[in-house]
Amino acid sequence: MGDDLVDLSEMFARFSEHWSPKxxxxxxxxxxxxxxxxxxxxxxxxxxxxxxxxxxxxxxxxQLRDRDVVLGPGQLFVVPRGVEHCPxxxxxxxxLLIEPTGVVNTGDAGGERTAIVVPI
Amino acid sequence: MGDDLVDLSEMFARFSEHWSPKxxxxxxxxxxxxxxxxxxxxxxxxxxxxxxxxxxxxxxxxQLRDRDVVLGPGQLFVVPRGVEHCPxxxxxxxxLLIEPTGVVNTGDAGGERTAIVVPI
Numbered sequence: 001m002g003d004d005l006v007d008l009s010e011m012f013a014r015f016s017e018h019w020s021p022k023x024x025x026x027x028x029x030x031x032x033x034x035x036x037x038x039x040x041x042x043x044x045x046x047x048x049x050x051x052x053x054x055x056x057x058x059x060x061x062x063q064l065r066d067r068d069v070v071l072g073p074g075q076l077f078v079v080p081r082g083v084e085h086c087p088x089x090x091x092x093x094x095x096l097l098i099e100p101t102g103v104v105n106t107g108d109a110g111g112e113r114t115a116i117v118v119p120i
Numbered sequence: 121m122g123d124d125l126v127d128l129s130e131m132f133a134r135f136s137e138h139w140s141p142k143x144x145x146x147x148x149x150x151x152x153x154x155x156x157x158x159x160x161x162x163x164x165x166x167x168x169x170x171x172x173x174x175x176x177x178x179x180x181x182x183q184l185r186d187r188d189v190v191l192g193p194g195q196l197f198v199v200p201r202g203v204e205h206c207p208x209x210x211x212x213x214x215x216l217l218i219e220p221t222g223v224v225n226t227g228d229a230g231g232e233r234t235a236i237v238v239p240i
Contacts, residue, residue, distance in 0.1 A: 005189055005197045025198050027172045027218060030150070032196070052147045056194070069125055074176070076152070077125045078145050098147060098218065 008034065008056055012094050014120050019113060021097055021105060022120035033097045033117060043086040044107035051079045051099045058093035062086075071095075128154065128176055132214050134240050139233060141217055141225060142240035153217045153237060163206040164227035171199045171219045178213030182206075191215075 006024045011034050015022055019041060021033035037060070053062065054076040062069040062077060063086040069077050079085050106114045126144045131154050135142055139161060141153035157180070173182065174196040182189040182197060183206040189197050199205050226234045 005191055005195050008194045008196070025172070025196065027170050027198050028201075028220070032172070032198075050147045052145070052152070071125055074128045075125050076128070076145065078147050078152075081148075100148070 006032075008094075008096065011120060012036070012056070018092070019105070020115045021117050023117050024120060026101070027098070029101050030098055031101050031103075031117065033099075034120070035095050035097055036092055037087060037089045037095065038092045039089065041087045042106055042109045042111060042113050043084055044109035045082060045084045046079075046099070046103060046107045047082055049100050049103055050081050051103070052097065053077050053079070053087075054096040054098075056094040056096060058089060058091055060093045060095055061088045061090075063088055126152075128214075128216065131240060132156070132176070138212070139225070140235045141237050143237050144240060146221070147218070149221050150218055151221050151223075151237065153219075154240070155215050155217055156212055157207060157209045157215065158212045159209065161207045162226055162229045162231060162233050163204055164229035165202060165204045166199070166219070166223060166227045167202055169220050169223055170201050171223070172217065173197050173199070173207075174216040174218075176214040176216060178209060178211055178215075180213045180215055181208045181210075183208055 018036050018038050021035040025032040055071040060071045131144050138156050138158050141155040145152040175191040180191045
């Protein structure tokens with residue numbers, strides 16, 4: 001990760017793991033991360049921050065307790081702080097995430113799905 | 121602008137002005153904005169913040185004093201705080217911007233190109 005442009009397609013081609021966000025840029029004290037997901041994640045909440053999802057490929061369902069938000073390519077959604085959510089993808093999804101540095105993917109839930117964010 | 125998903129294509133279809141960013145979402149104290157640009161902007165600097173550009177359509181040249189960064193669809197670049205820059209587009213570009221709420225598009229330069237950011 002340097003001070004040059006980030007080509008999303010090129011970056012997505014560099015990894016294959018699911019649910020393991022990769023750091024591709026920093027914006028002040030925020031991180032821009034790419035992630036591939038498939039299957040169900042865990043229900044969790046970020047009490048201190050909103051979380052932006054932008055889908056690049058595939059169809060991502062962000063399950064909320066009262067509704068599902070279904071995102072396709074070129075669609076974004078900001079999960080408000082404090083709102084419990086659980087992402088789900090029936091087939092592989094490529095997405096871009098933006099949130100403050102240090103936010104843990106599993107939020108308050110923790111557990112084995114917690115990922116360390118590394119640059120790529 | 122509500123708490124629902126944002127479809128970038130649909131939002132871009134709602135306006136035609138150039139160099140006039142439209143607010144489509146908030147992420148904590150940051151704004152997610154869409155902008156259409158064509159031609160040359162003005163050289164300016166944001167002393168207090170980085171600025172993220174993600175090109176959705178077209179080719180955007182972000183002129184820096186020592187080099188040009190040329191972005192196509194699916195490519196992003198973060199202009200670091202304090203770095204003088206001047207966006208240029210030979211043909212229309214659609215881009216997404218993310219920066220803290222209240223950042224002025226013309227930075228330290230001001231002038232007639234300064235735009236009021238409004239929700240769409």
